Amino acid sequence: MSDPAVPRRPTLDLRSLTPARVALGRSGASVPTHALLDFTLDHARARDAVHAAFDAPRLVSDLRALGLVVAEARSQAADRRDYLRRPDLGRQLDADSAQLLARSASHPCSLAIVIGDGLSAAAVHAHAVELVKHLLPMLAEADGVAIGNVVVASGARVALGDEIGAILGAQMVVTLIGERPGLSAPDSLGAYLTFAPRPGRTDAERNCVSNIHKAGLSYDEAAFKIAWLVREGLARQATGVALKDESADRAPRRIGTALPE
Template identity: 50%
Template sequence: MSREIDSREIDKLDEPQALPTTARLSLGLTGAAIPTREQLRFQLDHALARDAVHTLLDIPALLHGLQQRGRAGFVLRSAIEGESRQKGRHLYLRRPDLGRTLHPDFAQALRDYAASTPEKPDVAFILVDGLSALAIERHALPLLDALLPTLDDHSSLAPICIVSQGRVAIGDEIGHLLGAKLVVLMIGERPGLSSPDSLGVYITWNPLPGRTDAERNCVSNIRQEGLSYNDAAQRIAFYMKEARRLETTGIALKETSAPESSRVSD
């Protein structure tokens, strides 16, 4: 039998909070186990992440926020629609394909809108709950506030779409139906243990159903402890400008001097 690891023989790290990491270090040992305080901290973080996944988007609050900013909102739902609220969330987790498609009624509504609006928009902003409605509720409007003033005044914007039970690729269908040249889609990212409200932004030129993630650019980890609104806005504005200049997004745009971009995930 080998000797057990003994906590009494391990010296504490000097100022662990000063280290450039949020890893759960120096947790201590009781027997072989994690002591109670750290055990419960983990459980609370997991509870927050779980609740974030299952929280449903507060659409009236978002519409109200847009109205205060003098912006029109267009409410859409994915093909998950038709199920009860919580059942819908469980279906959403099992069927990513349905989350990438608009419900037919809402696709029709969008088609009708586009038919009644002769001028095609340059940019469509789309807010999608994704895996964290909390991320959209906390960060989408402040990020728009930081981003919109930096954009070229001449570009025309579609009404801001709000989508529930959606995934990243639903932006392709929406952008296509609107006839938009560029889609900027904000979505709640999969909650991490210490980041229940992380927002991701995907920029796609010439949106069409069937686009792959390689054809998008992504700015992720937008949250209080992560990327700030101003930094995120700067990167997004950069991608939007480059997308218009090169008439493409994705890999072709990646090698430029953009501030570091992140992994694509959905």
């Protein structure tokens, strides 16, 4: 039996803490009209995010303004319909892009960043450049991890970063990509980290920092987690199930130091 001295918080309080659909109320056997209209609007925004055009040239220009070496590439998906119906094509570079990247790969690098449209170009337009701005100083703080190349990829799935990283000779690749839109977050960005990238890597070999958006993970929080995982992943020479995100609990080891016995 509950203690009568402890005041109960009404369920409606939850609506001030989360954009999730809670405490919608009801009208007869259905939801109120305003809740139905909100759902319809959010569903439309999610569909628009999936089909939005990807402005790769603008991203390339903005990233070069940060002093980064940036190249453009695309997957084998010929158009958006192809991309949605054939996920496998979004995981493979087209021949021209592969040749272009091979020519630009002058020497191996510690880290490459791939920025792909994924399932929400809107997320990439809104957050990718700002996240990179916050990430650069955090990577430089401890061990001076330098970004060798940045590739803006159209028609990209997460695994496209594996082929790009392998061509560039990167020890690790970070893929920033638009996540599948939700009804409360059509512009959520995700970051996927893979050590020793190459075609055929599985999701079990990656780390993910997700829900980077206005009502989710902030740029500072996301950049801190990504930088920690990059440094720790290079130190351990592993990502995925072999690398647990303990960024909130301890400082990263310096790259090249041995793990404790």
